[in-house]
Amino acid sequence: MLPSSTVENYLKAIYLGTSQRPDGDRLPMGHLAAALGVVPGTATTMVKALAESGLVDYEPYNGVRLSAAGLTLAALVLRRHRLIELFLVRVMGLGWDEVHDEAEHLEHVMSDRLIARMDEMLGFPQVDPHGDPIPNAAGEFPAHESTTLMTCDTGTPVTVTRITDQEAGFLRFVQQYGLMPGHELEVVARDEAADAVSLSGPDGQRLTIGTRAASKVRVSASQASSRA
Amino acid sequence: MLPSSTVENYLKAIYLGTSQRPDGDRLPMGHLAAALGVVPGTATTMVKALAESGLVDYEPYNGVRLSAAGLTLAALVLRRHRLIELFLVRVMGLGWDEVHDEAEHLEHVMSDRLIARMDEMLGFPQVDPHGDPIPNAAGEFPAHESTTLMTCDTGTPVTVTRITDQEAGFLRFVQQYGLMPGHELEVVARDEAADAVSLSGPDGQRLTIGTRAASKVRVSASQASSRA
DNA sequence: ATTTTGGTTTTGACTAACCAAAATTTAATG
DNA sequence: CATTAAATTTTGGTTAGTCAAAACCAAAAT
Numbered sequence: 001m002l003p004s005s006t007v008e009n010y011l012k013a014i015y016l017g018t019s020q021r022p023d024g025d026r027l028p029m030g031h032l033a034a035a036l037g038v039v040p041g042t043a044t045t046m047v048k049a050l051a052e053s054g055l056v057d058y059e060p061y062n063g064v065r066l067s068a069a070g071l072t073l074a075a076l077v078l079r080r081h082r083l084i085e086l087f088l089v090r091v092m093g094l095g096w097d098e099v100h101d102e103a104e105h106l107e108h109v110m111s112d113r114l115i116a117r118m119d120e121m122l123g124f125p126q127v128d129p130h131g132d133p134i135p136n137a138a139g140e141f142p143a144h145e146s147t148t149l150m151t152c153d154t155g156t157p158v159t160v161t162r163i164t165d166q167e168a169g170f171l172r173f174v175q176q177y178g179l180m181p182g183h184e185l186e187v188v189a190r191d192e193a194a195d196a197v198s199l200s201g202p203d204g205q206r207l208t209i210g211t212r213a214a215s216k217v218r219v220s221a222s223q224a225s226s227r228a
Numbered sequence: 229m230l231p232s233s234t235v236e237n238y239l240k241a242i243y244l245g246t247s248q249r250p251d252g253d254r255l256p257m258g259h260l261a262a263a264l265g266v267v268p269g270t271a272t273t274m275v276k277a278l279a280e281s282g283l284v285d286y287e288p289y290n291g292v293r294l295s296a297a298g299l300t301l302a303a304l305v306l307r308r309h310r311l312i313e314l315f316l317v318r319v320m321g322l323g324w325d326e327v328h329d330e331a332e333h334l335e336h337v338m339s340d341r342l343i344a345r346m347d348e349m350l351g352f353p354q355v356d357p358h359g360d361p362i363p364n365a366a367g368e369f370p371a372h373e374s375t376t377l378m379t380c381d382t383g384t385p386v387t388v389t390r391i392t393d394q395e396a397g398f399l400r401f402v403q404q405y406g407l408m409p410g411h412e413l414e415v416v417a418r419d420e421a422a423d424a425v426s427l428s429g430p431d432g433q434r435l436t437i438g439t440r441a442a443s444k445v446r447v448s449a450s451q452a453s454s455r456a
Numbered sequence: 457a458t459t460t461t462g463g464t465t466t467t468g469a470c471t472a473a474c475c476a477a478a479a480t481t482t483a484a485t486g
Numbered sequence: 487c488a489t490t491a492a493a494t495t496t497t498g499g500t501t502a503g504t505c506a507a508a509a510c511c512a513a514a515a516t
Contacts (some may be wrong), residue, residue: 092345103338117320
């Protein structure tokens with residue numbers, strides 16, 4: 001039997017939750033519940049059921065993480081979500097700050113047929129509008145390595161690859177200051193005490209943002225503009 | 229509170245069910261239940277609830293029909309459904325025989341924003357791929373009058389306007405023999421006893437179909453090819 | 457070693473939507 | 487007019503998903 005959309009949402013939330021914490025670490029039930037907007041007890045009940053089905057590895061009082069089967073399922077949900085987001089931006093002309101919520105609903109009802117057609121129309125893309133990687137139809141994530149503005153080298157040019165927060169307000173801020181994926185910039189300095197990071201864009205303009213924001217912007221070393 | 233997708237499906241089924249029976253007539257619960265694929269008792273319970281909410285006019289043992297409020301809601305569901313079908317055919321290149329089921333799911337989750345955008349991309353169309361009229365955003369149906377191959381004049385050219393059966397097999401048959409909306413043809417004769425209707429296409433080819441099929445093809449008098 | 461605290465699990469209860477089968481009403485037929 | 491068939495409604499029960507609040511556990515603080 002195919003998973004209900006509730007199950008899909010749990011798997012997705014567990015994936016996203018565990019992915020941003022030390023490797024192999026389980027996701028505390030409270031975090032999961034908060035991410036899904038349910039009370040903790042509800043999450044516990046549901047996760048126990050998921051464990052029964054072999055989709056997650058659950059240890060009471062210690063948290064939950066995906067099994068191999070659960071990971072594949074989560075990847076397929078993410079695949080649908082991200083292809084839909086890209087489709088809405090590229091084909092339908094919506095803003096990248098308004099497609100997340102829309103995709104949240106559509107991801108549970110689109111047939112494989114339709115997803116495949118979108119994939120084709122988009123030219124089999126690797127990443128969505130926020131730079132998030134799009135798993136393939138087998139549920140495998142493309143390889144990707146990058147750091148954030150908090151951890152990358154200072155004084156060397158980097159290219160934004162990904163924004164790891166879908167909140168509309170944050171996305172509009174990112175867009176306004178030219179921090180979207182593909183844009184090039186450089187970390188000038190980090191000020192621990194001020195909790196801030198100073199950046200300079202390619203056109204030389206300066207910008208200082210908080211560390212909270214900085215850690216949501218992923219980058220990779222710019223290709224040495226190897227044309228010489 | 230917005231209606232659940234179950235409520236939307238009931239309203240849609242009641243609209244479609246009542247529309248193909250004598251005017252003002254109520255739809256028997258058994259028919260409704262069959263259309264929705266539930267047992268009669270389930271339909272009764274749900275319809276009573278809908279009557280409570282003022283969306284339908286229900287008379288025990290006599291059937292159900294939409295109230296004004298229910299009709300508007302049903303029209304909006306149909307609007308979404310039909311715009312989606314047209315979008316899938318025109319923009320995404322799916323076959324007209326495979327879009328119905330897809331739209332059945334999508335109609336419940338697309339935002340007004342997205343529906344409006346599709347409407348715009350499609351040039352504010354009046355009918356969907358099957359010729360079914362698309363209500364406007366206020367829930368009003370466009371005017372339309374037509375007859376079927378069972379009732380139209382014989383010996384005069386008519387244009388197909390609409391196919392009133394979404395079943396994939398039937399749609400493929402219609403496509404194969406060129407009976408899709410826009411095509412011109414003529415009823416040569418009706419044979420009561422044989423339960424059949426003979427047609428001739430513009431290219432002169434003959435075709436005989438059963439009355440069941442004939443009544444699912446709506447037509448209107450062809451414009452006298454007024455070019456003189 | 458005990459208390460506090462914060463997170464977690466359990467319990468009991470609720471809602472929407474459904475089915476199966478019994479009870480009822482209407483309509484049809486002898 | 488009585489009977490029976492067909493359709494409809496009722497009744498009782500199920501499942502998925504949820505919440506509120508009570509009970510519980512573990513780790514830190516006393």
